[in-house]
Amino acid sequence: MKARIAASILSADFARLGEEVRAVVAAGADLVHFDVMDNHYVPNLTVGPLVCKAIRPHVTVPIDVHLMVEPVDRIVADFAEAGANIVSFHPEASRHVDRTIDLIHGHGMRAGLAFNPATPLTFLDYVLEKLDLILIMSVNPGFGGQSFIRAVLPKIRAARERVVARGRDVWIEVDGGIKTDNIGEVAAAGADTFVAGSAIFSHEDYRTVIGEMRARVAQSHAVSARVA
Numbered sequence: 367m368k369a370r371i372a373a374s375i376l377s378a379d380f381a382r383l384g385e386e387v388r389a390v391v392a393a394g395a396d397l398v399h400f401d402v403m404d405n406h407y408v409p410n411l412t413v414g415p416l417v418c419k420a421i422r423p424h425v426t427v428p429i430d431v432h433l434m435v436e437p438v439d440r441i442v443a444d445f446a447e448a449g450a451n452i453v454s455f456h457p458e459a460s461r462h463v464d465r466t467i468d469l470i471h472g473h474g475m476r477a478g479l480a481f482n483p484a485t486p487l488t489f490l491d492y493v494l495e496k497l498d499l500i501l502i503m504s505v506n507p508g509f510g511g512q513s514f515i516r517a518v519l520p521k522i523r524a525a526r527e528r529v530v531a532r533g534r535d536v537w538i539e540v541d542g543g544i545k546t547d548n549i550g551e552v553a554a555a556g557a558d559t560f561v562a563g564s565a566i567f568s569h570e571d572y573r574t575v576i577g578e579m580r581a582r583v584a585q586s587h588a589v590s591a592r593v594a
Contacts, residue, residue: 367553367558367587368558369553369558369559369560369579369580369583369584370396370397370537370539370558370559370560371394371395371396371397371560371562371576371579371580372395372396372397372398372399372430372539372541372559372560372561372562373387373390373391373395373397373398373399373562373563373566373567373572373576374399374400374401374510374541374561374562374563374566375387375398375399375400375401375421375563376399376401376412376510376563377510377511377563377564377566377567377568378390378563378567379567383417383420383421384420384421384424386567387421387424387425388424388425389572390566390567390572390576391425391426391427392573393571393572393573393576394572394573394576394577394580395427395566395572395576396427396428396559397427397428397429397430397452397559398421398425398427398428398429398430399430399432399541399561399563400413400417400418400429400430400431400432400450401413401432401434401510402414402431402432402433402434402435402441402445403434403435403507403508404434404435404436406435406436407434407435407436407456407458407459408434408507408508409508410508410509414441414444415441415444415445415447415448416448418431418445418448418449418450419447419448419449422448422449428451428452429449429450429451429452430450430451430452430454430539430561431445431450431452431453431454432454432478432480432501432541432561433445433453433454433455433456433459433480434456434459434480434507434508435455435459436456436458436459437459437460437461438455438456438459438460438466439460439465439466439469442466442469442470442473442475443469443473445475446473446474446475450475451475451476452475452476452477452478452498452499453470453475453476453477453478454477454478454479454480454499454501454539455470455478455479455480456479456480456481456482456485456507457479457480457481457485457489458482458485463479463489463492463493464492464493464496467479467493467496467497468496471496476498476499477496477497477498477499478497478498478499478500478501478537478539479493479497479499479500479501480501480502480503480507481500481501481502481503481521482503482506482507483503483504483505483506483515483517483518483521487521487524487525487528490525490528494528494529494532494534494536495532495534497534497536498536498537499536499537499538499539499559500525500529500536500537500538500539501539501540501541502518502521502522502525502538502539502540502541502557503518503540503541503542504518504540504541504542504543504544504552505541505542505543507542510563510564511563511564512542512543513543514542514543514544514545514548515542515543518540519551519552519555520555522538522540522552522555522556522557523555523556525538525556526538526555526556526557527556537558537559538556538557538558538559539557539558539559539560539561540552540557540559540560540561541561542561544560544561544562544565545562545565546565546575546578546579546582549562549579549582549583549586550582550583550585550586551586553582553583553586553587554586554589554590560579560583562575562579565579
């Protein structure tokens, strides 16, 4: 299973954002993760399509947008125009989840559904066939630098089981408190895409920390293979 590292720019130095995204991609990040908060769905206000458009020329990997906004449909087209490649949204923030997924696909982007720690996976019963990504929050959304909530590990396993049972090629992304000391456990639970913000951007050497994360994931996969 391929491990993808998504570097969350929420923890980057915004005074040097173009330089930061170039550096983290050069260091081996597979995705640039873009957290959009509206001070309505979540208690924080971050960035919007204009910033996404500004960094697009500096990014040679997909831009992975996580919409923590309500409502979501109005802003989907704006992010498509700004150069986003993947858009994930929360089911609670959409009046019609299926329609929002179609809207994202209609703008040529991959679609993801995001689940807060206490949001049940039952929405997947009706839309999994349309999804490209399942985003599982391992913190309550709104702020970077929070501690990983271990209670989401069974949810990650359950999401992986659903994907396997349907025979779907759907990424399982985990966001919140991901660090080198827990990424192996998260991988063992079934995640293949890992959002890391402060764990990367607080480190002096982005390449070293991303390499260590990949090594921990590979080690976890090796252990799982031996057990199996």
